[in-house]
Amino acid sequence: MASATPPQVLDKSFNREWFNAFIRKYAIVLIFIAMFVAMTFLTDAFLQPRNLFNVVRQISVVGLIAIGVTMVIITTGIDLSSGSVLALAAVFAASLAQQPDWHDAKYPGLVVPVIVPIVVALAIGLLCGAINGGLIARFKIPPFIATLGMMTVARGFALIYSNRPVSGLTDTYNFIGQGEILKVIPIPGQPPLGIPIPIIILAVVAIGAHIMLNNTRFGRHIYAIGGNEQAALISGLNVGRIKIGVYAIAGLLSGLAGLVLSSRVGSGQAGLAVGYELDAIASAVIGGTSLSGGIGTIWGTIIGALIIGVLNNGLDLLNVSAYWQTIIKGSIIVVAVIIDERKNR
Amino acid sequence: MSESDILLIENISKSFPGVKALSDVNLSVHRGTIHALMGENGAGKSTLMKILDGIYTPDSGQITFQGQPVTIDNTHKALKLGISMIHQELSPIPYMTVAENIYLGREPLSRFGMIDKRKLNANTKALLNLLEININPTSLMKDLSVANTQMVEIAKAISYDASLIIMDEPTSAITEREVAHLFGMIRSLKAKGVTIIYITHKMDEVFQIADDITVLRDGKHVATVPATQTNKVRLIMMMVGRELTEMFPKEVAPIGEVVLSVHNLTRAGVVEDVSFDLRRGEILGIAGLMGAGRTTVIESIFGIHKINSGEIIIKGKKTQINSPADAIKNGLALLTEDRKLTGIMGVLPVRDNMMIASLPNYEKRGFLNGRLIEATYKQEKSRLDIKSPSMHQLIKLLSGGNQQKVLVSRWLLTSPDILILDEPTRGIDVGAKAEIHRLMSKLAQEGKAIIMISSELPEILGMSDRILVMHEGKVGGIFERKDATQESIMQAATGHGLDAHARQEEMTI
Numbered sequence: 001m002a003s004a005t006p007p008q009v010l011d012k013s014f015n016r017e018w019f020n021a022f023i024r025k026y027a028i029v030l031i032f033i034a035m036f037v038a039m040t041f042l043t044d045a046f047l048q049p050r051n052l053f054n055v056v057r058q059i060s061v062v063g064l065i066a067i068g069v070t071m072v073i074i075t076t077g078i079d080l081s082s083g084s085v086l087a088l089a090a091v092f093a094a095s096l097a098q099q100p101d102w103h104d105a106k107y108p109g110l111v112v113p114v115i116v117p118i119v120v121a122l123a124i125g126l127l128c129g130a131i132n133g134g135l136i137a138r139f140k141i142p143p144f145i146a147t148l149g150m151m152t153v154a155r156g157f158a159l160i161y162s163n164r165p166v167s168g169l170t171d172t173y174n175f176i177g178q179g180e181i182l183k184v185i186p187i188p189g190q191p192p193l194g195i196p197i198p199i200i201i202l203a204v205v206a207i208g209a210h211i212m213l214n215n216t217r218f219g220r221h222i223y224a225i226g227g228n229e230q231a232a233l234i235s236g237l238n239v240g241r242i243k244i245g246v247y248a249i250a251g252l253l254s255g256l257a258g259l260v261l262s263s264r265v266g267s268g269q270a271g272l273a274v275g276y277e278l279d280a281i282a283s284a285v286i287g288g289t290s291l292s293g294g295i296g297t298i299w300g301t302i303i304g305a306l307i308i309g310v311l312n313n314g315l316d317l318l319n320v321s322a323y324w325q326t327i328i329k330g331s332i333i334v335v336a337v338i339i340d341e342r343k344n345r
Numbered sequence: 346m347s348e349s350d351i352l353l354i355e356n357i358s359k360s361f362p363g364v365k366a367l368s369d370v371n372l373s374v375h376r377g378t379i380h381a382l383m384g385e386n387g388a389g390k391s392t393l394m395k396i397l398d399g400i401y402t403p404d405s406g407q408i409t410f411q412g413q414p415v416t417i418d419n420t421h422k423a424l425k426l427g428i429s430m431i432h433q434e435l436s437p438i439p440y441m442t443v444a445e446n447i448y449l450g451r452e453p454l455s456r457f458g459m460i461d462k463r464k465l466n467a468n469t470k471a472l473l474n475l476l477e478i479n480i481n482p483t484s485l486m487k488d489l490s491v492a493n494t495q496m497v498e499i500a501k502a503i504s505y506d507a508s509l510i511i512m513d514e515p516t517s518a519i520t521e522r523e524v525a526h527l528f529g530m531i532r533s534l535k536a537k538g539v540t541i542i543y544i545t546h547k548m549d550e551v552f553q554i555a556d557d558i559t560v561l562r563d564g565k566h567v568a569t570v571p572a573t574q575t576n577k578v579r580l581i582m583m584m585v586g587r588e589l590t591e592m593f594p595k596e597v598a599p600i601g602e603v604v605l606s607v608h609n610l611t612r613a614g615v616v617e618d619v620s621f622d623l624r625r626g627e628i629l630g631i632a633g634l635m636g637a638g639r640t641t642v643i644e645s646i647f648g649i650h651k652i653n654s655g656e657i658i659i660k661g662k663k664t665q666i667n668s669p670a671d672a673i674k675n676g677l678a679l680l681t682e683d684r685k686l687t688g689i690m691g692v693l694p695v696r697d698n699m700m701i702a703s704l705p706n707y708e709k710r711g712f713l714n715g716r717l718i719e720a721t722y723k724q725e726k727s728r729l730d731i732k733s734p735s736m737h738q739l740i741k742l743l744s745g746g747n748q749q750k751v752l753v754s755r756w757l758l759t760s761p762d763i764l765i766l767d768e769p770t771r772g773i774d775v776g777a778k779a780e781i782h783r784l785m786s787k788l789a790q791e792g793k794a795i796i797m798i799s800s801e802l803p804e805i806l807g808m809s810d811r812i813l814v815m816h817e818g819k820v821g822g823i824f825e826r827k828d829a830t831q832e833s834i835m836q837a838a839t840g841h842g843l844d845a846h847a848r849q850e851e852m853t854i
Contacts, residue, residue, distance in 0.1 A: 215712045217704040224701045227690025234649065234687055235702040235755065236673040294692040 027339060028288055028300060032307050039314035046317055049185060049193055057264075059309035060198035061086075061273070063302060064257040066280035067209045068129075068250030070301045073284055074213075074226045075246055076293030077136065077143035081150035082254040083276040085128045087269070088158040089258030093121035094166040094173075094268025102168030114172045121255045128154055129251015133244030151277070158270035167267035176201075177264025198260045202302075205253065210298040222246055226293030282329075283308055286336040307332070351376040351509060351540045352397075357406030359392055359564075366392040367564045370406070374509075374557075379531060379541045381555035381572070385584055385802070385835075389564040390544050391433065394511045397542075398430040399423040411508070429507035431498050433514045433544075439487035444469035446486055447501045472504050476530055492519040499527065503534065510534065511542045516550060517636055528554055546634050548577045548839055560584055578832075581839070585802055585831040595782075595808045598789040601625030603661075605763050605794060607646060610655035615641045617818045619655070623763065623794045628785060630809030631798045633838050637815040639798045640682055643765045647672045647679045659763075673702065678761035680752055682768045682798070684745070688752050691741035695733050696722055698740045699751050703758040725754040730780060746777025753781065757788075764788060765796045770804065782808060802831045816840045 023030070039046040046052075065082040072079045095106040096117040102108075128150055135146040180194030187193050213219035221242050224232040233239050257276075262268040287304030289296030308329065315325045352374040359367040367389045374380045382390050395401045397408070399417040408415055410426055417423050423430070438446055444465045445452070453468065455461040469482035478496050486494060495515065502510050512531075516524045531541055531554060545551060551558060552572060560567040560583040567583050605623040610616060616638040623629050633639045645652045648666040657664050659675050666672050672679070681687040690698055696718060700707065707717045722736040729750040733743055740748055749769070756764065766785070770778040785808060789795055799805050805812055812829050814821040814837035822837035 211712075215715075217708060217713065220697055220701065220704060220713065223693055223697060224690055227693040227697070228687070230687045231681075231690055232701065234647075234669045234679060234681060236668075236670040236759075237701070238668075238670060290692070292692075294690060 028286065028303050028307070028336070032303050032310070035307060035310050035314070039310060039317070043314065043317040046314060049187060051313070051317075053193065053196060053199070055306070055309045055313045056199050056202075057196050058312070059305045060196075060202040061257045061261045061264075062276055062279045062283060062308070063202045063305040064205060064253050064260065065250075065276055066283040066301045066305050067205055067298055068253035069277070069280045070284040070287070070289050070296050070298060071209070071213070071222055071246050072143070072250050073281070073289045073291060074222050074293060074296045075243060076226050076229070076291075077243070077247070078147060078281070078291075079132065079247065079250050080144065080147040080277050081128065081132060081154055082250065082257075082280055083273040084151045084154035084158065085125055085251055085254040086258040086261065086276065087272040087274075088128065088154045088161075089121040089124045089255035090262035090272050091158050091162045091166055091268040091270055092124055093117035093259055094169055094262045095162065096120055097169045097173035097263075098166065099168045099170055104164075104168065106162070106166060114170070117173060118176075118259060121259045122252055123255070125251040125253070125255020125258065126248050127251070129248040129254070130244060132251065133247030136247065137240035137243040155270065162268065162270055165267040165269045166262075169263065169266055169268075174263045174266055177260050177262070178266075198264065201256070201260060205256070206298050206302055213298060218242065218245065223294055226295070228294075279305075279308060282333045286333060304336075349375050351411060353409040354393070354397075355407045355409070357393065357396060357403045357408070359389075359396065359401060359403050365564055367396075367403070370561070370564070370566045372559055372566060372569065374540060374542060376540055377535060377538045378556040379535055379543055379554055381551045381558045382542055382544045382561065383546070383551065383558060383580060383584060384561035384567075385800070388561040388584070390561055391513060392564075393561070394430060394513055394542065394544065397423065397428055397509075397511060424505055424507070427506075427508040428511065429502040429505040429509075430511040431502045431513060431515050433517065435491075435494050435498055437486040437489075437494050437497070440485060442483050442485055443473075443480055443489070443497055444482040446497060447472070447504055472500055476500055476503065477526070492523050495519050496523065496527075499530070503530070507539070509540045509542065511544075513544045514546070515543075516545065516547065524550070546839060548580065551580070552577075581832055581835045585835050595628060595810075596786045596790065598626040598786070599792075600627050600810065601792065604659065605646075606658040607642075608656045608658070610642060610645060610657070611653050612641060612645050612650055613653045615818055616645065619815075619818075619820055621813050621820070621823065623796060625762075625792050625794050626789050627810045628789055628795045628797055628808055630805040630812040631796060631815060632800075632802065632805045632812055632834050633815030633821070635800070637821075637838065638818040639815045640767055641818075642815070643679065643767060643796060643798065647677060647765065673759055673761075676760075676762035677765065678702075678756035678759055678763070679765045680749075680756055680767060680769055682771070684748060684752065684772070689740050689748050692739060694737045695731075695740050695743070695751055696736040699725060699736075699754050700758060702755050706758070721758070725758070729754055729784065744773075744777075746773040746780075749773050749777065749781065753784065761793065763794045763796070765798075767798045768800065769797060770799070770801075802834060805829075805834065806831065814838050 065086065069079050069082060094117070096110070096112055097114065098105045100109050100111050132147050132150050135141045136143050176197055179197045181197065181200070183192050183194035185193040213222065221232070221237050224235070224237060225239055225242060229239060261272055283304035284296065284301045285291065285304070286307055287297070287300030287302070289301060311329060311332065312325065315328065350373045354370060354372040357367055357370045370389070370393060382394070384390050392401060396403050397417065399419045399422050402418065408417065410428070415426060417426065438449070447469055448465055453461045453464040466482045473480055473482065478500055480489065480493055480497065486497070489497065496519070499515060515527060519527065534541065543555060555572045557569060558572050558575060558580065559569040560580065562584060601624055603622045604625050608620050610619040619642050621629065631639045631642070641650060644650050646657055646666065648668045648671050657666060664675055666675065669679070690701070699722065700718060704713065707713050707721065719736065725731065726733065731750045731754070732747050740751060743751070769781055785795055785797070797808060806829055810826050812824045812834060814824070814834055816838055817840065821840065824833060
């Protein structure tokens with residue numbers, strides 16, 4: 001208070017500092033808002049509720065994977081196997097959810113409650129993830145290699161299990177990916193719109209993951225390992241077990257994403273989700289997760305996924321060719337990392 | 346500068362954040378001599394030599410080499426001037442051959458710009474033959490023993506045809522036979538007019554090989570004397586002979602029963618047969634030169650390294666410690682030597698850094714309780730006087746002293762009975778240092794048992810109730826506080842405990 005410096009100078013410097021800190025922290029949100037506004041003005045269809053729900057529905061699968069991948073990257077790891085694990089879980093789950101009288105049924109006449117394919121998909125995901133974690137933690141295989149192996153192995157098993165699409169799925173199963181609840185959002189001239197189940201699944205998982213990362217011992221251990229693995233070990237953390245847990249969760253979420261995707265498209269296919277792991281990694285990185293570990297948030301990753309989703313959707317609406325879309329997407333990812341590097345300097 | 350000097354160093358100063366490594370150092374080296382450079386850990390020997398090698402640039406001062414004033418910006422420039430250096434830490438490229446390592450960056454090329462492997466190997470063979478080193482030029486570096494790796498480094502330094510070769514503790518990794526071989530090489534280099542600066546801790550070597558000896562202490566030049574006009578005792582006095590200027594407030598604490606007993610701890614090749622007791626309320630100082638095995642001893646106790654034999658008895662119970670988690674469960678805490686490498690988690694906030702080892706304390710029904718965490722942070726902040734704007738501040742943005750206090754707090758929050766502090770005040774400012782010393786006294790009074798490793802003799806002497814001196818992986822001696830002097834510790838650390846007779850002899854000189 002008794003400073004000799006004129007108050008307005010103090011205020012200015014304070015404001016600038018505050019402003020810089022704000023920009024640094026929320027740069028990615030601002031970019032998202034800017035894109036959102038731009039798409040709104042550039043196209044008529046973008047702001048339609050149905051289209052916006054479509055965007056979120058589309059990102060829900062990548063979003064689920066990206067949440068797991070974010071945790072993995074926070075530990076300085078990587079997971080390349082999520083797309084393949086998703087497909088493996090999807091074909092197994094779908095084969096247990098076919099209509100019993102379907103002409104091409106894998107198990108003709110089989111009737112099981114819908115919980116069975118759900119549990120099977122989650123279990124397959126969990127198992128694949130735990131194997132990844134075991135290879136990394138116990139056999140000291142670099143995460144890149146271990147999950148690259150799992151990527152091809154899981155895809156191979158998916159192809160062996162079903163060399164053609166497993167379709168004719170029950171309505172109950174398809175409800176997971178196609179259903180809506182709370183059909184109350186009014187749309188002029190059309191039946192009211194509800195909230196799609198995949199969006200609810202994504203929201204629940206994202207909130208759960210956020211709470212886990214910030215408010216549980218396990219979550220803080222994940223950050224600690226990424227911040228300095230050696231220090232974490234000396235602080236008494238069971239680094240190996242924590243890593244296995246993280247990869248297992250990432251696998252579990254891939255399995256969940258397999259349920260959502262197969263039920264949304266109404267069939268389980270071994271060729272599902274090729275390259276989704278890269279979109280998931282991109283979402284995490286755009287959202288500020290640092291590949292050097294210790295830094296990353298779930299909300300950042302969701303924004304990252306939304307940016308990719310809005311970009312895909314907007315460029316489609318603008319009739320930009322698919323080839324240009326890949327170029328634009330790739331450039332944005334690189335620019336995001338450059339911004340991130342500068343931020344951490 | 347006289348004609349006979351190859352190198353003249355004038356008023357060289359160099360500071361690192363928080364430390365003045367060299368202040369106004371002057372040194373002249375005669376052409377064609379072997380000049381030994383001695384001093385305690387942290388005396389500034391390596392810093393001075395790294396300035397000559399172009400790795401550091403001095404803050405001020407002048408270097409004159411071969412009669413010309415020079416600035417040495419990088420190692421390349423040093424080599425061009427004719428200065429090459431053998432570093433203390435070996436840095437071989439493991440999956441390349443001996444020849445490729447020696448001639449890295451100056452490989453002989455064939456007409457088409459490809460590496461002429463035949464010539465490369467032939468040159469290497471000739472070089473190794475000349476030096477009578479029996480190593481195959483096409484072996485991979487990773488297949489060589491440590492001693493042979495060291496010999497390759499030496500051959501590499503010689504291969505530059507330098508007129509000045511700096512050797513930073515070249516014998517730390519080799520056996521006696523190879524030392525003799527190395528000394529032969531050094532003498533024949535000297536015969537060819539090459540000048541050698543030889544850094545070592547080993548008294549024997551100095552008197553075997555050196556013409557002149559320079560002693561540095563606390564970044565200052567103490568003396569340069571011809572080897573024939575001095576002796577071990579005088580050298581040790583010169584190396585440690587400083588006043589205890591700082592006050593170390595080890596206060597009297599009641600010393601209780603033995604809480605930790607280590608029997609014949611051995612880790613092959615590094616630590617041999619180390620035994621000691623630690624009592625409640627006691628501060629046990631561990632002194633010794635770099636590489637004497639101090640850190641390995643305590644890291645083995647803490648479950649970081651496997652031990653080959655020996656037992657650890659905690660509060661009368663033989664205890665198996667396989668991991669740091671086991672150690673913590675048994676009431677141990679370890680503040681590691683390298684704050685950055687094994688201590689802080691730089692990109693994480695102060696809160697995580699402080700509480701990572703004690704998270705179960707803040708759990709309620711499976712979730713971390715924010716209020717409890719904040720209360721703990723506030724309590725620790727005022728207890729240790731940690732200067733941090735908030736618990737969300739990234740720890741890497743704090744000063745070294747405050748980072749260290751956060752780490753001390755990390756361990757105190759685990760409520761340990763036995764606190765092991767490895768160089769607890771290295772690289773932190775005087776104020777924080779004094780606070781950590783005060784805290785250590787207080788903890789001892791509260792009944793904690795403390796082990797402190799330090800390379801600073803005044804700190805060891807000021808803080809310790811007893812002092813264990815390590816020498817080449819073994820216990821070189823254990824001194825009671827009242828019996829310990831800088832000289833006696835330095836002698837135990839260098840393996841030159843002088844008997845009464847020798848001391849008598851010195852007195853009469």
